[in-house]
Amino acid sequence: MKNVIELKNINKTYKEFKIENLSLNVKRGFVTGFIGANGAGKSTTIKLIMNLIKSDSGSISVFGKDYKSHEREIKQKIGFVFDENVFYERWNLKQIKRFISKAYKNWHDKTFYEYVELFELPLNLKIKNFSKGMKMKASLALALSHKAELIIMDEPMSGLDPVVRREILDILYDLMQDEQKTIFFSSHITTDLERIADYITFIHKGKLIFSEDVHSIAENYAIIKGETSLLDQDVEKELVGMRRTHTGFEGLTSNSQKARLLFGDSVLFERPSLDDIMYFTGKGTIHG
Numbered sequence: 001m002k003n004v005i006e007l008k009n010i011n012k013t014y015k016e017f018k019i020e021n022l023s024l025n026v027k028r029g030f031v032t033g034f035i036g037a038n039g040a041g042k043s044t045t046i047k048l049i050m051n052l053i054k055s056d057s058g059s060i061s062v063f064g065k066d067y068k069s070h071e072r073e074i075k076q077k078i079g080f081v082f083d084e085n086v087f088y089e090r091w092n093l094k095q096i097k098r099f100i101s102k103a104y105k106n107w108h109d110k111t112f113y114e115y116v117e118l119f120e121l122p123l124n125l126k127i128k129n130f131s132k133g134m135k136m137k138a139s140l141a142l143a144l145s146h147k148a149e150l151i152i153m154d155e156p157m158s159g160l161d162p163v164v165r166r167e168i169l170d171i172l173y174d175l176m177q178d179e180q181k182t183i184f185f186s187s188h189i190t191t192d193l194e195r196i197a198d199y200i201t202f203i204h205k206g207k208l209i210f211s212e213d214v215h216s217i218a219e220n221y222a223i224i225k226g227e228t229s230l231l232d233q234d235v236e237k238e239l240v241g242m243r244r245t246h247t248g249f250e251g252l253t254s255n256s257q258k259a260r261l262l263f264g265d266s267v268l269f270e271r272p273s274l275d276d277i278m279y280f281t282g283k284g285t286i287h288g
């Protein structure tokens, strides 16, 4: 089985937002970063993948199985980290561990206590007295202690300082040395994703923009900087998004080969960051 997660033609409509015909695959053995602006639908998609909410139509399979008949089996193999606090605030970490460990066949106490030590987490302090970063670390320690094959995380790095983020990236990197493991996680900290992700899935306003390996993204996308005199409708059509600057324009193309033929040496080509890709895709060609 090549894809650990498969979404096919998923639709989910809220009053003022919809996920539209969303199809995407998450490949086994790789880290896939999930990006999109605020409100793009990342948490909604993750909740759909976790079967926490139901789609209106379309199909979802995880480990090649559907939730209807295999929910328990699927959930056993997922380590889930969620941005919102899902713990009983009046419990301490020891009590939460006791509760959660019973739910997993492959719970491994030693691993849990190693993370507790690494993250310097207090075992006897009530969760309501944890800082945001401590809660996130507790979530991670719990999610990574039952030999999950698939780690799904919604904004796991939010609220964490750069040192801890780097430590967590190292932990995730080590986990990935086991080629059967898969990580799918959303983050606004795209530099973290640039360090670790093999694939990037990008959604915008509930629709998939791309789900591609990082090398293809680097090959296909480019920032173009040039003089205003070069701009006409044909050129603008080639740009995913563009902004005028006081000396000319800068824009994003998703077909850098074609753009190189079109512009030749008359413009500068630069490699875009994921932030650039998100910025220009959101901006479109409205002149700013």
Ligand SMILES: Nc1ncnc2c1ncn2[C@@H]1O[C@H](COP(=O)(O)OP(=O)(O)OP(=O)(O)O)[C@@H](O)[C@H]1O
Residues within 6 Å of the ligand: 014, 015, 016, 017, 036, 037, 038, 039, 040, 041, 042, 043, 044, 045
């Ligand atoms: N239960 C709900 N009822 C109505 N609208 C909802 C519900 N849940 C989410 N939405 C709407 O769906 C949209 C997408 O929200 P979602 O949380 O999936 O975005 P996101 O990409 O995770 O954003 P962020 O990066 O800000 O966390 C938002 O406009 C939100 O208001």
